[in-house]
Amino acid sequence: MNAVKPKILKGFRDLLPDEIIAREKVVSAIREVYESYGFVPLATPAIEYKEILLGYGEEASKQIYLFREPDGGEVGLKFDLTVPLSRVIAQYRDLPRPFKRYQIQPVWRYDKPDPGRFREFVQFDIDTVGTDSMAADAEIISAMHDCLVRLGLDFRIRYNSRKVLNSLAIFSGIDTGMSHALFRVIDKLEKQGLENIKLELGPGRKDSSGDTIPGLGLGDEQVSKIIDFLSMKQQSRDGTVRTLEKLFAGVDGTGEGIAELREINGFLDAMEISEERVVIDLSIARGLDYYTGPVFEAILTGKEVAGYGSVMGGGRYDNLIEKFAGEKVPATGASIGIDRLLSAMQKLGLVEARPSIADVLVTVMDRERLIDYQRIAHQLRSAGIKTELYMGKAKSIGKQLKYADRIGVPVAVIAGSEEFERGEVSIKDLRVIKETTVDIKDRKDYVEAKIGQKTVPVDRMVEEIESIISD
């Protein structure tokens, strides 16, 4: 028989049960937090017209899977969730404003695949569209905070305002046309350190491999103003705002950015967001050119997960949706890096990876009585206990328990003719076996020795199992 050789595209992956079960725990925790703030779900098609996908600029085309649909249209797979959101805002004019939506869908990018970097990945975006209130930005930051607390991670959220960075440009006498270049240098502070940044602002520098990184060519006084700004000691949120007020005092056009940060501070205080976890960091610029106001990102601070980079991030983009809607529509939002969060949590042992959802495996000692075993399984399911009836080929209970152990089911039910006659079942707490250091091939002895095993009347079965799995 000519079998079709199973293979999968480079940069793509299957999510097997253990992976997707763990992932679903992370996603649903985050979804619940955003729903508690009143965000609602949206889903858009995988395929969009090419002209929609390139609505923000031709540059994206390099990474888009473009093709011609059978009807003849030039189309492609969506590469982000912001373009479809903009299309939706433009297309359905009667959506409530503000429109607070979350969207959890795959996107496709023809990037160089790396370990941990895929060409198809699920993006989780949250955005509030149609309000310029800083309350919206503060809510997104606050919900980011709540998500990370709920996931049990150590983290820091850092925020800033592009307007404050614009003020820095004014304050340092830097041309508006150069400000994005300035922001990109500033954004490297954490990775490169202050000395390298100083060189990149001025004459340029050589990197570790000897390559030249051109500098912005700023004068000494300009560089020193920027470095002073970036060296500002970490202070309380309000402390930073007061320092900025002093620094920029008397400089025209610097009031708005400071006011944004002050407003956000007020909302964060009202929502009891800790100063230790959520701080202003004036070096945060975020890469994308389209941000217009507050920008924010979350990093993990645990030692084992240092170097994971930003796990959530975003900002306000008041001029972007206009390209679709034809009118100014202010918006702010964030993307959540589900893959990074999940692998950090796996590294920290915060998510259990087991390829099963069931709590109980009903083993089959006597195949002639399969119906009786299915009846037991049915009783357990009716009591709300997730139950799998063993349907594999193994006849020995030892091998069936090995299967239970492998898929991570915590409880096995065992019954043979004797038990059936007496109206009893044996319940085996498999976590007890797991805790012993006995090799798996000896497990059969453990079954026979009935370790972690207890025989109870059938009408006490549910109660006994509940007491084990609720532990």
Added chain:
Amino acid sequence: MNAVKPKILKGFRDLLPDEIIAREKVVSAIREVYESYGFVPLATPAIEYKEILLGYGEEASKQIYLFREPDGGEVGLKFDLTVPLSRVIAQYRDLPRPFKRYQIQPVWRYDKPDPGRFREFVQFDIDTVGTDSMAADAEIISAMHDCLVRLGLDFRIRYNSRKVLNSLAIFSGIDTGMSHALFRVIDKLEKQGLENIKLELGPGRKDSSGDTIPGLGLGDEQVSKIIDFLSMKQQSRDGTVRTLEKLFAGVDGTGEGIAELREINGFLDAMEISEERVVIDLSIARGLDYYTGPVFEAILTGKEVAGYGSVMGGGRYDNLIEKFAGEKVPATGASIGIDRLLSAMQKLGLVEARPSIADVLVTVMDRERLIDYQRIAHQLRSAGIKTELYMGKAKSIGKQLKYADRIGVPVAVIAGSEEFERGEVSIKDLRVIKETTVDIKDRKDYVEAKIGQKTVPVDRMVEEIESIISD
């Protein structure tokens, strides 16, 4: 400004919040049922190699979105979930067997788009792979039953075995090569009625538009045997098996199909599945040629949703996965028609369509105090109540309540300077307004008249709101 014109491909759709919220309720109810039987989730990429997609035959290519990926490979969007499942089974040889998986993912088919028929739709498949035990088939039927009960629908599940239909072919002296044609005629019984079927088995007939439907050309005695079989009175599950035993008595090769049905009956009895809802129907064949054993389908029986056709269906396909795995891998499974189920439930008023998930809208009477309103919202969220802070442009409370009403939030919190000073808030039960017949433009009066409204101390706010939303 040159705005990009928002448009979407023919046969594709956006799922706006009200639609996706309703859909998620249906999907999660079904998922919970299948998880209670020990099924685990799987996800596979949207894009597969063309040779994988055509692994079961070239015929599928007409409906597949095929294209060339930038790396040069011939690829396409997946059009079902059975092909990827087969690939996964062949690719990961160490998956537990049986592998009981559910998969909820979009698929793409270049079909003629119709109202209610889309080129991108979410498929919900459940399959048990690697066992030939009828316990697996019975579980899929039983879980179908549990899903429909949980969704509150009136339904009937009908099952049969392809082997019994093969027995009918033997019994009627019909050539094996003709049996699929026979099954396709039998499958039309419900739609066409016994008389038309009789003609299609024999000389053929003309349909209502005068077109000729060719017949199978069977002899009178053959036709009469088949008609007798199809006219068998609806009986209890075991009754049907006994009748079949009598009918096929002494005919070689007819035992296996009957044995399958008998086994399934035993399991269904053990799982206390009602005889009224789940019956043997000997005319069920299911369209696909690849079924080899039990076949089953669920239809809705409510008067308002007659004509919705089958909402869940499937069967056993023991020879299909072999094309990928190179070895025989028995499997059985079903597909759930989420779109049909959802639209039936909407028609029956069983799912509430509201474009919001929040339970409370905190209105803003005094914009200078936005921080105080955000504090109230935070208190409610901390108590587990989903809460949206009003961030729209409307200043009047009347208009804000109109917004609350529109997005379907059941409770509004109202507070002005007076309330803040006294440490109180007003809580408005918006369902009371909904129940009045007052036109929406007069609602402002209702606010002023404080209908459904109650003023309580802030520390009783959570308790009051909980008592309203738990109603």
